[in-house]
Amino acid sequence: xxxxxxxxxxxxxxxxxxxxxxxxxxxxxxxxxxxxxxxxxxxxxxxxxxxxxxxxxxxxxxxxxxxxxxxxxxxxxxxxxxxxxxxxxxxxxxxxxxxxxxxxxxxxxxxxxxxxxxxxxxxxxxxxxxxxxxxxxxxxxxxxxxxxxxxxxxxxxxxxxxxxxxxxxxxxxxxxxxxxxxxxxxxxxxxxxxxxxxxxxxxxxxxxxxxxxxxxxxxxxxxxxxxxxxxxxxxxxxxxxxxxxxxxxxxxxxxxxxxxxxxxxxxxxxxxxxxxxxxxxxxxxxxxxxxxxxxxxxxxxxxxxxxxxxxxxxxxxxxxxxxxxxxxxxxxxxxxxxxxxxxx
Ligand SMILES: NC(=O)c1ccc[n+]([C@@H]2O[C@H](COP(=O)([O-])OP(=O)(O)OC[C@H]3O[C@@H](n4cnc5c(N)ncnc54)[C@H](OP(=O)(O)O)[C@@H]3O)[C@@H](O)[C@H]2O)c1
Numbered sequence: 001x002x003x004x005x006x007x008x009x010x011x012x013x014x015x016x017x018x019x020x021x022x023x024x025x026x027x028x029x030x031x032x033x034x035x036x037x038x039x040x041x042x043x044x045x046x047x048x049x050x051x052x053x054x055x056x057x058x059x060x061x062x063x064x065x066x067x068x069x070x071x072x073x074x075x076x077x078x079x080x081x082x083x084x085x086x087x088x089x090x091x092x093x094x095x096x097x098x099x100x101x102x103x104x105x106x107x108x109x110x111x112x113x114x115x116x117x118x119x120x121x122x123x124x125x126x127x128x129x130x131x132x133x134x135x136x137x138x139x140x141x142x143x144x145x146x147x148x149x150x151x152x153x154x155x156x157x158x159x160x161x162x163x164x165x166x167x168x169x170x171x172x173x174x175x176x177x178x179x180x181x182x183x184x185x186x187x188x189x190x191x192x193x194x195x196x197x198x199x200x201x202x203x204x205x206x207x208x209x210x211x212x213x214x215x216x217x218x219x220x221x222x223x224x225x226x227x228x229x230x231x232x233x234x235x236x237x238x239x240x241x242x243x244x245x246x247x248x249x250x251x252x253x254x255x256x257x258x259x260x261x262x263x264x265x266x267x268x269x270x271x272x273x274x275x276x277x278x279x280x281x282x283x284x285x286x287x288x289x290x291x292x293x294x295x296x297x298x299x300x301x302x303x304x305x306x307x308x309x310x311x312x313x314x315x316x317x318x319x320x321x322x323x324x325x326x327x328x329x330x331x332x333x334x335x336x337x338x339x340x341x342x343x344x
Contacts, residue, residue: 004040004079005031010069010125011325013056018064021057024326032129034082039132041094044144045319046074046123047341049152049180050268053332055118062118071342072098072116074123075138075147085132093138096123097297098151100134104298116151123148124325126344136300139307142314149314149339150303152294153180158303159295160243160265161188169193171240174230174257176220176250178205181267183315183338185243186212191310197230197239205337212315220250227256238262248272255281263288319343 010029013022034040052071054060062068078092088094099107101114114134116122138147160181161167173189175182175198182198189196190213197216198209206217216233218226231238238259244251249271254264255278266289282289306312315338320328322344331340 004127007031008126009322012067013070014067015058016066018066019058022055022067024056024070024329026325029125031127034080034085034129036082036084037131037133038082038129039078039085039088039094039135040080040127040129041076041096041135042079042127043074043076043123043125043344045076045148045341045343046071047148047153047180047339048328048332049073050270050332051152052117053329056329060118063113065119068117069121069123069125070117071122071124072096072118073148073151073153074128075144075150076128076344079127081132087132088135088137093144093147094135095138095147095150095300096128096130097134097136097300098155098294099296100131102296103133104296107293107296124342126322133297136297136304139304141308141311145316145319145341145343146314148341149180149184149316150307151300153339154184154303154314155295155300156267156292157181157184157188157243158306159299160267160290160292161185161192161241162302162306163295163299164290164292165241165263165265167192167194167241171195172197172216172234172237172259174239174242174254175199175214176243176245176254177270178202178209178337179245180339181243181245186214187312187315188306189241190214191306191312194241197233199226202335205335208337225253227253230257234259241265243267246271248275251275252278255287258285258287261286263290265290265292267292314339316341 102111171194175185196214199220242264245268247269317336
């Protein structure tokens, strides 16, 4: 059995007071022994989401915290378990779930207080002690680095397309941009036999998306009214599913791209959070619009089963060593396709 140290290296976001931007600092912290229902995980990989950039800038609700361990997403190996733990054994490969207390069913407002890397300390640490309920097994076909991309972006795309959406073989799915959530939309849709139309500001990334199975690609900078080519690509019918990450700027185009009875998963506000609701257009086309906030452990487990069955591989753009975690944050401002991962 691996020797468990009493201290570890850990990154903390630190700020003076309860508001404003944070600074990332490397600190020495204790390794906490697991309580009766807890599991001690040696973290092997973590990954960044756009949310983590917003958290660092003080633009995301984390409560009045002066310091926190960032990142919701990470994977590792179970190195110790408390006496009441039944879900895991030492040696298991696990991933943490985003909302530690949302296990299944409908979300409730209380779950918001259980988000890792926000209200609770997160995964940018060498060891983490979590309740056994807040972990899932890692799909057998994924490395720790690949698995570390799943908890936020993967589960969000899954929830949008499969739990709240009803993607089926032969459907056409519209994805906006080539970031984390959309890249999961791409690999899930292709694995499920759906057709993908994807937008990007970069022709090079659109070419990459084509190689990964997208059938329609549109540069949203060059073609601002991109609903027109979406309609053409679908023979005038429109798409059945949309993962909308742009919000205010993209939603009108997404609605204009939607086929009769289609579904839009409202996920992000990269282009702002305001906007009007076009009641008539949504109503007469029998559309469904869902607000999505990541998902539950049950979503995660259903996604894991799909990933194993179809040997789905998340798109990892870059892997950065733990000691260079600050560089990983800087890379979030660069042109990347998919996910940025930190290896411990
Ligand atoms: N509700 C939830 O549970 C949830 C979960 C995860 C993420 N989110 C939100 O969803 C959004 C995307 O998250 P992410 O982690 O996937 O981000 P990300 O990995 O940083 O992806 C950003 C990409 O989106 C594209 N993009 C940027 N601005 C755009 C715009 N105005 N219109 C269309 N595309 C645009 C760009 O793609 P190109 O470079 O190809 O142009 C950019 O590279 C963020 O707002 C995030 O906070 C919400």
